[in-house]
Amino acid sequence: MSTTDDFRKIRRELANGTFKPIYFLHGEESFFIDRLAEEVERYGLQEHERDFNLSILYGKDTTPETLVDVCLRYPMMAERQVVVLREAQTWRIEAFDKLEGYFRKPTPTTVLVICYKHKKADGRKTWLKDLAKKQVVFTSDKLKDEKLPEWIQLYVNSHKRRIGPVEAKLLADHLGSDLGKLTNEVEKLCIVTEQGGAITTDLIQRNVGISKEFNIFELQKAMGSGDHYKAQRIAHFLASDKNSPLVMTVGLLSSYFAKVGVVHSSAGKSQGELATALKVPPFFVKEYAQAARIYTPAKLRQVHHLLREADLKSKGVGNTSADDGELLRELVTRVMI
Numbered sequence: 048m049s050t051t052d053d054f055r056k057i058r059r060e061l062a063n064g065t066f067k068p069i070y071f072l073h074g075e076e077s078f079f080i081d082r083l084a085e086e087v088e089r090y091g092l093q094e095h096e097r098d099f100n101l102s103i104l105y106g107k108d109t110t111p112e113t114l115v116d117v118c119l120r121y122p123m124m125a126e127r128q129v130v131v132l133r134e135a136q137t138w139r140i141e142a143f144d145k146l147e148g149y150f151r152k153p154t155p156t157t158v159l160v161i162c163y164k165h166k167k168a169d170g171r172k173t174w175l176k177d178l179a180k181k182q183v184v185f186t187s188d189k190l191k192d193e194k195l196p197e198w199i200q201l202y203v204n205s206h207k208r209r210i211g212p213v214e215a216k217l218l219a220d221h222l223g224s225d226l227g228k229l230t231n232e233v234e235k236l237c238i239v240t241e242q243g244g245a246i247t248t249d250l251i252q253r254n255v256g257i258s259k260e261f262n263i264f265e266l267q268k269a270m271g272s273g274d275h276y277k278a279q280r281i282a283h284f285l286a287s288d289k290n291s292p293l294v295m296t297v298g299l300l301s302s303y304f305a306k307v308g309v310v311h312s313s314a315g316k317s318q319g320e321l322a323t324a325l326k327v328p329p330f331f332v333k334e335y336a337q338a339a340r341i342y343t344p345a346k347l348r349q350v351h352h353l354l355r356e357a358d359l360k361s362k363g364v365g366n367t368s369a370d371d372g373e374l375l376r377e378l379v380t381r382v383m384i
Contacts (some may be wrong), residue, residue: 048118050079050190051189051194051201054079054082054187056204061087061089062086066090066091066127066158068154068155068157068159068182068242069153069158069159069161070083070158070160070161071161071163071178071182071184071185071201072160073163073167073184073186074167074188075189076186076229077164077165077187078226078230079185079187080187084131084133084162086315087158088101091127091129092125092127092128096289099122099123100122100127101128101131102117103131104117104131104133105132106133106134106137106138107131111138111142114132115149118149118153118157118159120159120307121156126156127157127158128156128157129157129160130158131155131159131160132160132162132283133303134162135163136164143168143174146174150177150178150233151177181328193326193327195215195219196212196216196218197215198218199229200215203215203233209244209245210245210378212265212328213330214246216264217248217251217257217259218232218251220262221255221257221263232255260281261280261281261285261288262281262285263285263291263299263300264280264289265293266281266300270379271303271334271341272338272341273383275383278379279380282379285375286372286373286376287343287372292371292373293360293361293374294358297361301358301376304338304351305351306327307335308344309324309339310336327333337362353381354382357377360374361374
């Protein structure tokens with residue numbers, strides 16, 4: 048299963064009161080690891096039980112021996128105790144070998160959560176293989192950019208709200224791949240939306256500060272449809288938007304035009320096949336197909352050259368005086384000539 052599938056499965060189990068004695072959470076994406084640790088604390092103990100039965104330890108301040116001693120304690124006036132080892136990646140991987148005895152026979156009234164962030168643990172370790180068979184080992188992979196809109200829609204659905212593919216993509220394009228930041232904004236939108244209601248572009252504009260008319264998503268559409276006037280209006284707006292630095296805008300435009308190139312290389316494919324090749328919902332295929340009629344393969348080569356040039360200039364290479372706004376307006380003009 049994927050990271051998101053595993054994440055939702057474990058959350059459901061915890062919400063239903065099903066716990067394993069050990070949760071080893073590791074991988075590059077911190078968001079999923081932090082959230083699952085919070086969920087164990089939330090569902091594993093009632094509020095009044097936490098003072099005596101919740102232990103938060105940190106790798107740099109804790110030895111394997113100390114961790115085992117804490118795990119061997121019995122809960123006080125509660126069904127279980129929860130022990131969370133944060134920043135476990137500060138341990139050398141060999142330190143976990145000292146936990147093998149406990150891993151083989153954990154205390155049944157203790158729920159141990161090990162948060163090993165920013166990298167994966169050594170999958171060759173025998174103790175990790177054994178944990179995967181009997182306990183919970185969760186691998187937290189980074190979500191690819193094209194998966195972010197889908198994640199937003201699933202997360203919104205889990206809060207019994209609705210969001211369309213256009214609105215989800217708008218949020219993903221504007222907020223980027225920081226899942227913590229992205230999810231916080233989605234949760235704000237869920238709070239101001241009634242149960243069963245839809246998160247609209249108007250709601251996003253009012254609460255997240257994304258203009259429904261002037262954003263990178265609309266800039267791509269304007270450039271892809273050949274609408275010079277609208278593209279320049281949006282470029283002028285983005286030039287003054289502190290949340291839309293040029294380097295990010297150029298990166299998103301590069302991704303957009305790369306997908307236009309995929310349309311050319313996928314001639315003859317059905318809409319569904321093309322959506323798979325583009326890694327977008329079928330809803331967006333028409334937009335990319337329209338852009339492909341305007342931007343020929345030869346034109347796309349020129350566009351990618353202009354984007355690379357703008358990216359370098361945004362980082363100060365070969366640019367002595369132009370600010371980001373001037374560079375963006377110039378880029379849009381030259382791409383659309």
